Amino acid sequence: MQNFMSRSLNTRLLSLTLCGLTSSFAIATPTAQANRLETFVYDLTDSTIAFSLKNDIEPKGTVINNPTRIVIDLPGIIYQGPTVRRRVGRGVQSVRVGQVDANTTRMVVELSPEVTLNPQDLRLKSSQPGRWTMKLPQSIAAIDLNSVSNFVLPITGAAISSGFGWRVHPITGERRLHKGVDFAAPTGAPIFAAADGIVTYAGWTNDGYGNVVELRHDNGAVTLYAHTNKVYVSKGQVINRGQAIAEVGSTGRSTGPHLHFEIQPDGRTAVDPMDYLQLRQVTLDLASNSFKD
Numbered sequence: 536m537q538n539f540m541s542r543s544l545n546t547r548l549l550s551l552t553l554c555g556l557t558s559s560f561a562i563a564t565p566t567a568q569a570n571r572l573e574t575f576v577y578d579l580t581d582s583t584i585a586f587s588l589k590n591d592i593e594p595k596g597t598v599i600n601n602p603t604r605i606v607i608d609l610p611g612i613i614y615q616g617p618t619v620r621r622r623v624g625r626g627v628q629s630v631r632v633g634q635v636d637a638n639t640t641r642m643v644v645e646l647s648p649e650v651t652l653n654p655q656d657l658r659l660k661s662s663q664p665g666r667w668t669m670k671l672p673q674s675i676a677a678i679d680l681n682s683v684s685n686f687v688l689p690i691t692g693a694a695i696s697s698g699f700g701w702r703v704h705p706i707t708g709e710r711r712l713h714k715g716v717d718f719a720a721p722t723g724a725p726i727f728a729a730a731d732g733i734v735t736y737a738g739w740t741n742d743g744y745g746n747v748v749e750l751r752h753d754n755g756a757v758t759l760y761a762h763t764n765k766v767y768v769s770k771g772q773v774i775n776r777g778q779a780i781a782e783v784g785s786t787g788r789s790t791g792p793h794l795h796f797e798i799q800p801d802g803r804t805a806v807d808p809m810d811y812l813q814l815r816q817v818t819l820d821l822a823s824n825s826f827k828d
Contacts, residue, residue, distance in 0.1 A: 572612050572640050575819040577623060577630055582676035584644060584669045588612065591664035598654045605644040605657070605669075612640040614821060621695055621817050622809035626650065626678035627671070630817055650675055685752075686729040686811045687776060689760060689796050690783070693718035694818050696793055699807035706788050714805035715759070715797035722764050722792040724783040727776075729758050729796075729812070734772045734780075744795065745786025750774060757802045761795040762786050 575586045588609070595608040618633030628645045635641040646652070652672070661667045696719035703710050732750035735757070740747050744761035748768060751757050764784025774780060785792045798808045 572609060572614055572632065572642075572821050574821060575630065575632055575642060577627060577644070577817045579624070579627070579676050579679055579815050582671045582673050584671065586642065586667055588665040588667075591661075594659055594667065596657070596659055598652050598657065600651075602648050603646040603650050603652055605646070605652070607642045607644075607659070608635065609640040609642070611638060613638075614640040616821075619819060619821075621698060621819065622807060623814055623817050624679035624809075625682060626675040630819070632819055632821065646675065647678060649678075684811060685754070686758070686798065686808075687727070688812055688814070689727050689729045689758075690718045690720055690724065690794050691727075693720040693724070693794070694820055695719075699805075699809065704788075705790050712805075715761075715795050716808045718794045718796065720783045720792060720794060722782070722784055724792075724794075725779045726760050726763060726781040726783060726794055728774045728778045728780050729798075730756075730776045732758070732774050734768045734770050734774060737766045737768050737770055737772075740787070743788035745789065746781070746784065748780050750780075751802065755800075755802050757797075757799040759795075759797040759799070761797075762789045762793060764792075 571589045573587045573589055575584075577584055584605075586607075592609060592611050595610065597606045597608075598604070599606060614632065614634045618631060620629055620631040622629050625647055628647055631641075631643040631645065633641060656672065657669060659667050659669050695716055697713060697717040699716055700713060701710060702713050726748075728750060730750070730752050732752040734748065735751045736747060736749040738746065740761075744759075746761075746763040746766055748760045748763065748766055749757060750759075760781055762784055763781035763786065766781045768774060768780045783792050783794050796808055797805045798811050799805050800811075
């Protein structure tokens with residue numbers, strides 16, 4: 536295991552170690568308990584990880600193989616909230632943030648099994664206090680950038696506030712399957728068709744989804760757009776991919792404005808939309824605890 540750190544006047548560089556078990560490479564500078572992780576961003580286009588802290592510390596980084604993961608521990612950083620995991624794509628499959636112990640926040644970047652990493656090629660870089668970045672090999676981003684998807688994101692500039700999977704419903708308190716992905720966005724933000732299709736339903740529903748638009752696509756798949764404030768289309772209308780079909784709202788059973796988006800490949804069964812969408816950026820806004828469903 537190699538372990539070293541180099542510094543310059545304007546930039547700090549921290550190397551990552553390679554290990555079968557989690558282990559760190561640097562001793563953190565002591566910080567106040569009020570310190571916190573504020574944002575975590577993965578940018579697919581630039582193949583870059585970036586995160587910001589309220590106060591500065593020196594992270595500890597590890598690369599773990601089988602499967603390949605980049606683990607970054609933040610000693611002295613308090614994260615109050617449940618562990619957050621977001622699906623990304625095929626190269627970077629997911630990012631995860633949570634509290635590993637009472638005094639450490641852990642960030643994990645989970646990579647495709649086909650990806651191998653040399654820790655010597657990875658550096659955490661800090662050009663100003665509390666701001667860190669790390670460039671991943673472009674070959675990782677290329678796995679997703681070169682893939683072809685029939686579906687585009689139904690909304691721009693929005694963070695994912697709740698992913699697909701089993702959860703406790705924020706209003707009913709029941710444990711149930713969340714059949715789509717929620718994108719947090721302000722009321723009135725435009726919602727776009729994820730693919731060419733025909734409107735099979737447009738209007739109010741009594742199942743908690745509020746105002747809904749449902750599109751059926753040429754391959755038999757169905758996409759659903761729920762909790763909308765206004766609907767721009769009508770049943771039977773032919774829609775082009777990227778066309779505005781509604782605007783974000785908080786109708787039905789909802790705790791705040793957002794888009795609930797579903798994909799049903801067979802026209803009946805909802806699956807994780809992140810298996811079909813290509814995200815260019817994943818942003819976790821941790822300071823504001825904005826993960827509302």
